[in-house]
Amino acid sequence: MLKFLLYILLSLAILFVGLLFFAIDDTPLLKIHQGLNREDIQRAKQLLHVAPEERGQLKTVSLDQKDLNIAVSYLLNHFAENTTQIQILDDRLMIQIAIFVPKSPWGRYLDFSFNLRQVDDAIVIKSLKIGEISIPDPAANLLIPAIVHNTPLEQHWQLLSQYVKKVRISPQALEISYLGSIVDAAKQLAIQKHRDYPNLHRYQQQINEIVSQHDPSWRLSITDLLQPLFLTAYQQTPTEDAIQENRAIIIAVGSYIYKHDLRRYLPLGLVYSKEYPVFAYKRIDIPQHFIASALLAIIDSSLLGEQIGIDKELGDAQKGSGFSFIDLTADRAGTRFGQIAVASTEEARELQRIMSSTKDYSSIIPEVQDLPEHMDEATFVSKFQSVGSSAYNELIQQIDDRIKALPLYQI
Numbered sequence: 001m002l003k004f005l006l007y008i009l010l011s012l013a014i015l016f017v018g019l020l021f022f023a024i025d026d027t028p029l030l031k032i033h034q035g036l037n038r039e040d041i042q043r044a045k046q047l048l049h050v051a052p053e054e055r056g057q058l059k060t061v062s063l064d065q066k067d068l069n070i071a072v073s074y075l076l077n078h079f080a081e082n083t084t085q086i087q088i089l090d091d092r093l094m095i096q097i098a099i100f101v102p103k104s105p106w107g108r109y110l111d112f113s114f115n116l117r118q119v120d121d122a123i124v125i126k127s128l129k130i131g132e133i134s135i136p137d138p139a140a141n142l143l144i145p146a147i148v149h150n151t152p153l154e155q156h157w158q159l160l161s162q163y164v165k166k167v168r169i170s171p172q173a174l175e176i177s178y179l180g181s182i183v184d185a186a187k188q189l190a191i192q193k194h195r196d197y198p199n200l201h202r203y204q205q206q207i208n209e210i211v212s213q214h215d216p217s218w219r220l221s222i223t224d225l226l227q228p229l230f231l232t233a234y235q236q237t238p239t240e241d242a243i244q245e246n247r248a249i250i251i252a253v254g255s256y257i258y259k260h261d262l263r264r265y266l267p268l269g270l271v272y273s274k275e276y277p278v279f280a281y282k283r284i285d286i287p288q289h290f291i292a293s294a295l296l297a298i299i300d301s302s303l304l305g306e307q308i309g310i311d312k313e314l315g316d317a318q319k320g321s322g323f324s325f326i327d328l329t330a331d332r333a334g335t336r337f338g339q340i341a342v343a344s345t346e347e348a349r350e351l352q353r354i355m356s357s358t359k360d361y362s363s364i365i366p367e368v369q370d371l372p373e374h375m376d377e378a379t380f381v382s383k384f385q386s387v388g389s390s391a392y393n394e395l396i397q398q399i400d401d402r403i404k405a406l407p408l409y410q411i
Contacts, residue, residue: 043067043070047061047063047067047070047071048071050180050182050183051180054180055180055181055183055184056179056180056181057179057180058165058177058178058179058180059177059178059179059180060166060175060176060177060178061175061176062173062174062175063173063174063175063176064088064172064173065086065087065088065172065173068086068088068093068173068174069084069085069086072084072086083097083098084096084097084098088169088171088172088173088174090171091117091118091169091171092115092116092117092118092126092169093115093116093169093174094113094115095112095113095114095115095116096111096112096113097111097112097113098110098111098112099111099112110130110131111129111130111131112128112129112130113127113128113129114126114127114128114129114140115127116169117169118168118169123167123169124137124141125137125140125141125144126140128140128143128144159182159185159186162185163178163179163181163182163185164176164177164178164182165177165178165179197244197245197247197248197251199233199237199245199248200248200251200252202232203229203232203248203249203252204252204255204256206228206229206232206252207225207229207252207253207256210224210225210228211256211274211275211276212274214274214276216276219277219279219282220276220277220278220279221278221279221280221361222253222257222278222279222280222287222290222291222361222364222365223358223359223360223361223363223364224278225253225256225278226249226253226355226358226364227355227356227357227358227359229249229252229253230249230351230352230355230356230358231355231356231357233245233246233249233352233356234349234352234353234355234356235356239345239349240345242345242348242349242351242352243341243342243344243345243348245348245352246298246341246342246348246351246352247298247341247342250291250294250295250298250338250341251295251298253291254291254292254294254295256278257278257287257288257291258288258291258292259275280330280361280365281361281365281368281369283326285327285330286326286327286330286365286368287330287361288330289327289330289331289334290330290331290333290334290337290364290365291334292331292334293330293331293332293333293334293335293337293338294334294335294337294338294341295338296335296338297334297335297336297337297338297339297341297342298338298341298342322373322374322375322376322379323373323374323375323376323377323379323380324371324372324373324374324375325368325371325372325373325395325399326368326369326371326373327373328396328399329365329366329368329371329399329402329403330365330368332399332400332403333364333365333366333403333409336403336409337351337364337408337409340408340409340411347411350411351408351411354407354408354411355408358408363406363407363408364406364408366399366402366403366405366406367402371395371399372395
């Protein structure tokens with residue numbers, strides 16, 4: 001019996017390795033694009049925008065091939081780095097997606113290709129391929145729903161089922177009718193997992209005590225908030241709860257830094273006795289970017305922090321305060337901080353240990369004051385051409401190297 005079990009396990013291991021060999025490749029089937037440009041991002045926002053007066057109404061959008069590619073790429077970029085191509089052909093969509101996966105012996109790209117076909121009022125999957133593996137249509141139409149219903153995607157599927165009322169593929173467009181209130185429902189879904197933290201109120205009360213005793217003649221540093229809270233978590237909560245406690249701390253600090261903007265979305269329940277701005281490098285925007293990206297990272301949207309940061313800076317370059325690599329550094333550091341905070345019980349606990357004695361914000365946000373900022377659109381284009389250019393990527397690599405050099409991010 002033992003030999004039989006070992007044989008089965010070995011066979012499954014060989015099968016799994018074989019599947020990876022045929023599913024993952026060194027080069028994607030699709031040509032890698034350079035990402036969405038500013039016009040694409042603005043168009044995606046326009047397509048996905050729901051005005052407040054439309055929240056209770058049935059809204060219909062008709063996406064042609066170009067708009068569909070922009071919208072899908074924009075949404076997918078919030079969850080995984082990818083390159084996507086969608087074609088509309090009569091009653092079907094031809095979809096190819098290359099997902100960038102961690103580097104492995106098998107390669108760096110996981111390719112998917114399939115058709116979505118209109119059959120009466122239903123949409124069915126045809127010709128599914130994962131890498132070089134072809135999945136029969138009956139199996140594909142059983143496999144995909146099974147994956148959805150037995151993973152965290154189930155909640156998102158239920159959301160779509162409730163609010164999306166009609167989907168139809170026409171020869172030139174994909175038409176989607178949905179209730180505008182899906183926007184609020186999606187936001188609530190994103191934060192639902194954070195509503196029941198037994199110690200959240202305690203951390204918020206601790207912040208209240210910190211700010212009530214703070215000397216107003218000194219700037220309140222972001223580490224003045226983070227360090228005491230992580231010390232409490234490290235000394236007073238079980239190791240197995242480290243991820244949950246780290247989420248609660250980041251939410252608590254975010255609820256203070258964004259006490260007005262996030263009151264609608266975060267479980268606050270506390271009026272702070274003092275409301276001081278929070279600083280790093282003598283600036284209040286750096287802690288804001290840092291904690292916002294950390295918040296986004298702990299709700300399993302690690303790429304969203306980076307994407308939102310780039311979107312904001314592109315908008316600022318066009319008509320705001322100017323493109324800032326200082327803000328982007330805070331975004332990227334905050335994203336990495338949030339990722340470590342919830343990566344595993346061991347990493348979460350090690351973060352608590354280090355942060356419990358961290359006194360200086362330079363331990364979590366690297367030196368930024370020599371980085372370019374306040375660049376209008378013309379200045380940005382003259383120096384960096386576009387997001388994704390070699391000059392842009394070179395500076396981003398320098399920023400990432402600074403972040404990686406900090407001991408905290410070597411966990």
